[in-house]
Amino acid sequence: DAGVTQSPTHLIKTRGQQVTLRCSPKSGHDTVSWYQQALGQGPQFIFQYYEEEERQRGNFPDRFSGHQFPNYSSELNVNALLLGDSALYLCASSYDSRPDTQYFGPGTRLTVL
Amino acid sequence: AQTVTQSQPEMSVQEAETVTLSCTYDTSESDYYLFWYKQPPSRQMILVIRQEAYKQQNATENRFSVNFQKAAKSFSLKISDSQLGDAAMYFCALDMRFGAGTRLTVKP
Numbered sequence: 001d002a003g004v005t006q007s008p009t010h011l012i013k014t015r016g017q018q019v020t021l022r023c024s025p026k027s028g029h030d031t032v033s034w035y036q037q038a039l040g041q042g043p044q045f046i047f048q049y050y051e052e053e054e055r056q057r058g059n060f061p062d063r064f065s066g067h068q069f070p071n072y073s074s075e076l077n078v079n080a081l082l083l084g085d086s087a088l089y090l091c092a093s094s095y096d097s098r099p100d101t102q103y104f105g106p107g108t109r110l111t112v113l
Numbered sequence: 114a115q116t117v118t119q120s121q122p123e124m125s126v127q128e129a130e131t132v133t134l135s136c137t138y139d140t141s142e143s144d145y146y147l148f149w150y151k152q153p154p155s156r157q158m159i160l161v162i163r164q165e166a167y168k169q170q171n172a173t174e175n176r177f178s179v180n181f182q183k184a185a186k187s188f189s190l191k192i193s194d195s196q197l198g199d200a201a202m203y204f205c206a207l208d209m210r211f212g213a214g215t216r217l218t219v220k221p
Contacts, residue, residue: 033209035209041214042119042211042212042213042214043158043204043211044211045210045211056209058209088156090158099146099148099208100146100163100165102160102209104150104157105157107156107157
């Protein structure tokens with residue numbers, strides 16, 4: 001049984017560009033949450049997708065957007081990249097939006113130059 | 114607004130000894146989950162232990178146990194018989210809000 005998978009592992013972009021990160025949830029999970037983890041800090045909740053809709057959102061600008069597909073996989077899009085967007089982006093999946101069932105993926109390291 | 118505070122940026126413990134990591138939180142909700150996650154240098158976030166707020170009994174998972182004080186909004190993690198593999202960043206979380214983390218070093 002595959003756990004949560006994320007792609008790509010690493011990504012380098014320049015300021016102003018756009019990026020798309022992908023996440024496949026653990027088998028049996030229908031909810032995907034995205035987090036941003038800056039170096040040396042704890043993860044910050046970006047948003048959560050359930051039933052293909054954004055159900056909850058943290059304190060992130062509209063440059064951060066997402067999508068969930070019918071197979072429950074998800075994408076995180078970031079537009080107009082800033083240097084401060086450099087971070088590890090973690091995807092977590094869960095069942096029925098329940099935080100007690102949450103499993104994390106290995107993350108995507110985004111570097112913005 | 115929910116907040117999670119970990120006041121110990123770094124902790125150190127001797128192998129086989131016991132260490133306690135502190136966490137305080139604030140929320141207006143009456144029903145919530147609390148978690149301790151471990152993030153080794155390989156960066157995969159792993160759930161260590163979870164506590165449902167309406168359960169008064171403290172959660173235990175092998176060498177890991179918590180001291181949950183709901184009225185004081187405190188949720189500490191005790192690691193007994195510390196092992197070298199316990200070295201990692203430990204994050205306390207309230208539902209989906211995380212603290213800043215505590216880096217645990219285990220000395221042989």
